[in-house]
Amino acid sequence: MDRIRIVGGNELAGTIPISGAKNAALPLMIASLLTDDTLTLENVPHLADVEQLIRILGNHGVDYSVNGRREKQQEGYSRTINFSARNIVDTTAPYELVSKMRASFWVIGPLLARMGEAKVSLPGGCAIGTRPVDLFLEGLQVLGAELDVDNGYVMAKTKNGRLIGNRYVFPKVSVGATHVLMMAASLAKGETVLENAACEPEIVNLAECLIAMGAKIHGAGTSTITIHGVEALSGARVRVIPDRIETGTYAMAVAMTGGDVMLAGARPDLLQTALDVLVETGAEITPTNEGIRVKRNGAGIAPVDVTTAPFPAFPTDLQAQFMGLMSMAKGKSRITETIFENRFMHVQELARLGAHITLSGQTAIVDGVAKLKGAPVMATDLRASVSLVIAGLAAEGETTVNRVYHLDRGFERLEEKLSGCGAVIERISG
Ligand SMILES: CC(=O)N[C@H]1[C@@H](OP(=O)(O)OP(=O)(O)OC[C@H]2O[C@@H](n3ccc(=O)[nH]c3=O)[C@H](O)[C@@H]2O)O[C@H](CO)[C@@H](O)[C@@H]1O
Ligand SMILES: C=C(OP(=O)(O)O)C(=O)O
Numbered sequence: 180m181d182r183i184r185i186v187g188g189n190e191l192a193g194t195i196p197i198s199g200a201k202n203a204a205l206p207l208m209i210a211s212l213l214t215d216d217t218l219t220l221e222n223v224p225h226l227a228d229v230e231q232l233i234r235i236l237g238n239h240g241v242d243y244s245v246n247g248r249r250e251k252q253q254e255g256y257s258r259t260i261n262f263s264a265r266n267i268v269d270t271t272a273p274y275e276l277v278s279k280m281r282a283s284f285w286v287i288g289p290l291l292a293r294m295g296e297a298k299v300s301l302p303g304g305c306a307i308g309t310r311p312v313d314l315f316l317e318g319l320q321v322l323g324a325e326l327d328v329d330n331g332y333v334m335a336k337t338k339n340g341r342l343i344g345n346r347y348v349f350p351k352v353s354v355g356a357t358h359v360l361m362m363a364a365s366l367a368k369g370e371t372v373l374e375n376a377a378c379e380p381e382i383v384n385l386a387e388c389l390i391a392m393g394a395k396i397h398g399a400g401t402s403t404i405t406i407h408g409v410e411a412l413s414g415a416r417v418r419v420i421p422d423r424i425e426t427g428t429y430a431m432a433v434a435m436t437g438g439d440v441m442l443a444g445a446r447p448d449l450l451q452t453a454l455d456v457l458v459e460t461g462a463e464i465t466p467t468n469e470g471i472r473v474k475r476n477g478a479g480i481a482p483v484d485v486t487t488a489p490f491p492a493f494p495t496d497l498q499a500q501f502m503g504l505m506s507m508a509k510g511k512s513r514i515t516e517t518i519f520e521n522r523f524m525h526v527q528e529l530a531r532l533g534a535h536i537t538l539s540g541q542t543a544i545v546d547g548v549a550k551l552k553g554a555p556v557m558a559t560d561l562r563a564s565v566s567l568v569i570a571g572l573a574a575e576g577e578t579t580v581n582r583v584y585h586l587d588r589g590f591e592r593l594e595e596k597l598s599g600c601g602a603v604i605e606r607i608s609g
Contacts, residue, residue, distance in 0.1 A: 181583040183594065185571035186603035187553055190438035193600035195429050197445045197470065198224040198591040199257045199419035202496075203381040205282040206358040207388050207419060208232050211241055211262035212289035213362060214392055216414030219246075221259045223419055227587040228280055235276045235283045239290070240268035257419075257591065267294055274300040274331060280588075281355070284312060287335060288359035291324055292366035296336040301328075307560055308519035314349060314356040321347045322360070322367055344369030344408050352377050352489040357404070358385055365394040367408035376404045379490040380449045384420045391415035423449035424562070425590060426471065427497040430454070431504045432569040432597070433473040434462040434480065440600055443470040452493050453501075459483045460504065480504060482512035482547060489518070499525045499566035506534035507573060508547035515542045525563035528556040532570050532578065553578040561589045568593070572602050579607075 199222035208229070211218040223229060233243055246259040270290050277283045277300040290297035301312065312333070316326055319335060323343040327334045344367045347360060357377040362385070364371035376382070378400055386399030392415045395407035426445040433440045434457055447454055447466040454464050454471070461481045463474040482505060487495040495518040505512040506529055516522050523543055526536045531554045535546040553576035558564030564585040571578030580586075583606065586593055594604045 180581065181609070182607045183568060183580040183583050183586070184605050184607050185553070185568065185578045185580070187572050187574040187576065187578060189436065189572070189601050189603060191433050191436050191440050191572070191597070191600040191602060192438045194441045194443050195596045195600060196443045197421045197426050200224070200381060200422035200424070201226055201228055201589045202424070203384040204229055204419045205232055206285060206381065206385045207417060208236060208262060209282070209285050209289060210362055210385065210388055210392070211236065212239060212264050212267065212286060213293055213366060214412040214414060215265045217261050217263045218392070218414055219259060219261045219416040221416070221418040222257045223260045224257045224422065224591045226589060226591055227584065228282070228589065231276070231280050232283060235272060235286065236262065236264070238269060238272070238276060239286065240264065240266050270294050270297050272297070272299040277302055281310065284315070285355055285359050287315065287319070287333060288363040291319065291335050291337060292342055292363045295340045298332050298334050301331050301333065307522040307524070314351065314353045315359050318347045318349070318356055318360045319363060321345045322363055322371065342367035344371040344406070346372045346374070349373070349375040354379050354381065357382055361385060361389065361396065361399070361404060361406060364406040364408060365389050365396070365412060369408055371406045371408065373404040373406070374402065376402055377489060378402060380420055380423060388415060388417040391417055420449065421446050424494065424496045426450055427453045427494070428500050428565050428569065429596070430457055430462070430464070430471065430473045431497070431500045432572055434460055434475050435504045435507060435569055435573040437475050438600070439472070439474045441467070441470055441472050445470040447471055450494070452491055453497050456483055456485055456493060456501070460508065480508040480547070482508040482510040484513045486515040487518050495519060495522060496562050498522060499562045500569055502526070502536065502543060502545060503529060503566040503570040505545040505547060506536065506570065507549075507551060508545070510547055512545045512547070513542050514545060517541065524559035525566045528559070528563070528567055529570055531556050532567075532574050534570070550575055552576055555579045555581065558582040558585045561585045565590060568604075572597070572604070
């Protein structure tokens with residue numbers, strides 16, 4: 180199994196290109212199931228989750244082709260991919276494929292809306308909480324789906340071949356359930372109003388895609404989304420937004436090691452709260468035409484309390500990385516996780532690097548130390564893994580991060596991007 184070896188202590192300086200967002204690319208790819216035309220997606224990141232979803236979509240009959248391979252379309256880089264679901268050959272998403280990735284469950288929305296039926300295994304994904312699917316099921320039932328859960332599968336069908344628009348108030352904000360209901364409602368008969376919907380930028384990117392495909396959607400990016408269902412959707416060409424979590428992660432790495440890095444192609448509006456918090460810690464953040472410049476010189480890291488919450492608040496997907504940063508702050512900070520009940524698995528691994536963190540329910544109290552020391556550590560999930568990488572970059576000596584496959588789910592060319600800015604980091608195969 181591959182490992183990442185880091186020798187910490189170097190400041191980061193240079194440019195890091197920000198890739199297309201994993202969490203936007205996945206729902207856009209799934210939207211290809213809604214049409215028999217070609218959906219062309221630009222800036223699709225080269226990640227294990229994207230490859231896995233290509234396999235899952237392929238199982239339903241979706242063909243794909245990568246546009247050219249010259250220059251930026253090289254292996255390993257974000258690229259333009261055409262998806263064509265002309266013939267859906269299978270409406271079952273099997274356990275072997277779906278269990279590897281949470282978002283693959285989302286095929287249930289488009290399959291049901293276009294084909295009138297779907298049989299989808301209950302999902303897997305990062306081990307960060309129980310992650311039920313009750314809101315997806317309740318919302319689809321409100322749109323007229325008949326559902327049965329048996330043997331680990333959700334069996335769904337429409338009553339008369341088509342879903343029916345309706346009003347659904349999410350009892351809790353869910354990104355995935357908002358994606359699924361927005362896709363399903365796009366082909367339903369009549370109007371759907373989704374209230375207390377997720378407002379994340381990835382929802383807006385999916386709505387832009389659906390609108391380009393001919394859907395009638397208003398209000399995406401606010402908590403009320405109105406969708407007037409249409410008979411059929413067409414092909415379109417849409418660009419995946421830059422990855423705000425990758426952006427925040429590298430910004431926190433620079434805040435931790437010190438240095439001066441341009442995050443090229445990053446958009447500040449996608450993570451303003453996290454950037455504001457970084458400014459409070461003492462980092463200098465400058466939006467430019469090229470992206471976001473992050474700098475920290477001289478002075479230490481100030482402790483700042485954060486609480487994760489749905490967009491536009493501080494994202495849960497940056498909580499582990501921020502804890503890494505706070506572990507070297509000059510004083511105590513409190514980090515409260517409100518989205519997932521089990522997202523503190525990085526605490527004991529950060530402690531192996533010398534961090535002082537205690538847990539009190541859903542709050543971590545981080546007592547900053549002057550220095551961290553390298554050690555072998557084990558990643559438990561995607562964002563936890565990268566928090567160990569950035570802590571390793573700031574630690575004295577050598578850190579090895581095991582279970583690199585978690586990182587490969589969500590960070591494109593991580594070692595290359597960081598070593599290009601002066602970090603000593605390499606992948607050890609086998
Ligand atoms: C592929 C992708 O985009 N993943 C992101 C997505 O995950 P995902 O879409 O799975 O996260 P949700 O927004 O659905 O989850 C939020 C909370 O709602 C709960 N819930 C959700 C659905 C449901 O039917 N019932 C229920 O109780 C979840 O357990 C969690 O506690 O949003 C999360 C929250 O920003 C991010 O951390 C993930 O990186
Ligand atoms: C939790 C994440 O992914 P997933 O929802 O696919 O598990 C993530 O991207 O941080």
